[in-house]
Amino acid sequence: MVRHLVGDASSEEAQNGTPVGRLTALSYGAGHMLNDITSACWFTYLLLFLTDIGLSPRDAAIVMLSGQIADAFTTVFAGELIDCFGHFKLWHAGGSFLVAVSFSSVFGSCLFCKIIGSNSPTLQTIGYSIFAAIFNVGWAVTQVSHMSMVNCITLDPTSRVALASCRNAFTMVANLSLYAVALCVFSVYNSRASADIKIQYRWIAYLSIFIGCFFVVLFLVGVKEPRLKQEIQCKKISRISWAHWFKKILYYQVALVYTLTRLVTNVSQALLAFYVTNELGMSDSSKALVPAIIYICSLLVSVILQEIRWSGWRLKFFFTAGAILWVFSGAGIFVLPPSKHNYIYVLSIIVGAANALMTVTGISMESTLVGEDLNGCAFVYGSLSFLDKLSCGLALYALESYEGSSDVSVNYSITRYGIGAVPAACALLSAVVTYTMKLTDSSSIPLVEPLIA
Template identity: 30%
Template sequence: MESSQQYLISNDYTEVYQRLPLGLQLAYGIGHVLNDVCASMWFTYLLVFFHLVLQFSNWEAGFMLLVGQVADALATPFVGFQSDQSGTSFFYSYGKRKIWHLLGTICVLGAFPFIFSPCVYCINAQRWVQIVYYCIFIIIFQFGWAAVQISHLSLIPELTPNEHDRTRLTAIRYCFTVISSILVYIVTWLILHLDSGDDSKLGPADGPKFQHIVWIGLGFGLFCSILFHLCVREEDGFGGSDIRGGQPRHNVKEILKNIKVYKVALIYMSTRLFVNLSQVFIPLYLHETLDMTASSLALIPLTMFIGSFLMSVGIEKLNRLFGRKMAYTIGVSMGVAACIWVQYGQGTFYISYGIYVVAVLIGAAGSVVLVTSLGITADLIGDKTASGAFVYGIMSFTDKLANGVAVIIIQDLHRDATNKFYYRDILTYVCGISIIFGFTGVLSLISGRRPREGLARHAQVPNYNSINSEVNPSDLIHPTT
């Protein structure tokens, strides 16, 4: 029978590692639900809402998404650096990760409802006034979103040093991401389908429906955030305790000089480009290229995330059995197959049945590559958990900036309203090249030193993966304060 503890003994200290209780894993997983609900609305419906409902131009809608992504990109390294500081104030006594999570939650709840609502007191104002109005709330929301995301991610290496437990936490986190997105799409489908009928197209009259969707999603997210803060305490980490005290860390200069950080950032950025751009442009592809009804703009994304959910159940086992490289390869294969099918799919059969298979493939592929890339990031951090938030901040900075720039360029280039195949080509080539680019990054990273060696240059991370394995003291890192 597998033991729940592992004792790692070196000449200088003893470290105890406990497997994470299931309740703690689940409580951790729901801590990002509020962000996930908002992200589903942001990436799937922001362009749709501003362009089709509020009647902004393609460029104007893309510009506001860019503002949000840039604000998020700038906030993530700042939040990461500040979250890594060992403050002694009253606020940090609550937990240096959780206090940022709480601050971010307040910002998200306060700003997000205004983004999917008509401009208060300025509905008839000039267009630039409305853009400034929305950008203010978008910046507040994105700062809060970044604070929640980075603080939540940085808890993973804090809670456990075990590679497979970290992958399991990431998979559970992503599983709740999928559940949150499925909830959003079910609510959206019910509201758009029941209120509008089967044959309606999205238009200005659908504005109040999006507000109903937002409030339902925020209510669910708030409930989950409260449970997270009640059930997860940073001091309950099961990562082991060093009798000499102190958390191992790297300073900012040392992290920025490590080439492996940039390789992993490239992998994460490419992965996020595939996941986010497919989520952003699928509704516009359905609306313009396939000429599908308003309810399909919820039903197809819902199918994508059902595919993600089914795949997320086995991701941790996939990584454990085959390793990061092979798991990422499997995800890339499904993603490329979906992109090719989008390019050549047409006709009644495709619209009635084939598009759902494509949606499942995109969702499953995104699930595998995203969880695996986050696992690679956790491996990079290794035992340097005190620097974890800043490393995640770097990853998120590249992701948000790249996505924002990509969206504004794609929207700006779409100047021919008669070109109904534009978004089909975007899904095929931009998303396809992104996921292949991520795969080349994985190959370059693993062809050298293994990512589980973390940020340390001359030391090795302890092997926590086998509970009953014999531990060689020379394999242990001696943390530095």
């Protein structure tokens, strides 16, 4: 466990930035598994599921946008409430419960339509949008409480990056678990009828919830409530106002980099299933196999990143390396012809490595921004997540609204622009912004014990 959180560890040890141990890092990483596995299903299969059961691309995008908007605004309010009252684990448990009870209704029959007695596209859109919003409210509460906890577990920069990297590694495990489940379900239910499609995704949802809840229990048992936040509240130090962050240039730089990173990963993930089946003409199994390759590579890179002793310039270097990899792989995805579809596996390896490099270092930049200002950390994570969720929802809505539009070049579809050109452009812009950052370095202590020894 973390040395300053166990037994009679003193407050002075905590303030000195005592590094974390293996058990705490692994237990912390497991805490976002339910969010991660449901998020993977949300971004990979929601648009595909809704269009397969008869909704238009624009109506399907409205359902996703409603969830993203609910998520965006909840992150701000959740961050404010957590900063006021603390109790990270209580918020985490409440959000996880809401996710667990609502997610199966996102991928299933429209309960609102059954109550009204009609299955019109409008009612289906409204019904699915309601449960999408409820699911994302719980998801946002869990995310903000989990992410902001990093800064209150330890002040050591290397340990903070290790926690973020471990969290990202479990994200990869969650995604791989989802695609393994999806591959099995798609193999068993191979019908294209609407009823069978709903059964497919309902089983995927149930199994995802079961796996995610198991890891949430491990997190709640393995990680103690951070004392750094409690000590600040006991000392009655005034909360840091929003204006404090808005006066920092680094806040805007980190916000832009984090938002662009999420656009890269989420938009490409949401359109990947369409791309491999519709654009490349691959089999249904590719909807699980190609994403699985991406996340296997991301997992390996995330594990390696956990062992690095971090500084400000290393964060910038590794983030830029990931962004450059995405620029080249995005260009390849954009022009890849169906006759050469096997090259998507090579591109998937590059994308997986790039995603891990950008995500781990991007989240760690948030920790660098917060520093030791723990009494406002939840607002930082909440406000940046607000920008992330809103921008992703609007981007996907815009792309899906123009799906099949005659205004788009006949040579390249909207799907190709969305999964290739848009992420590549975002990655390039994020690398430029990262270059302008001035990240301060503080004393960094190695981990108590290597995570992969």
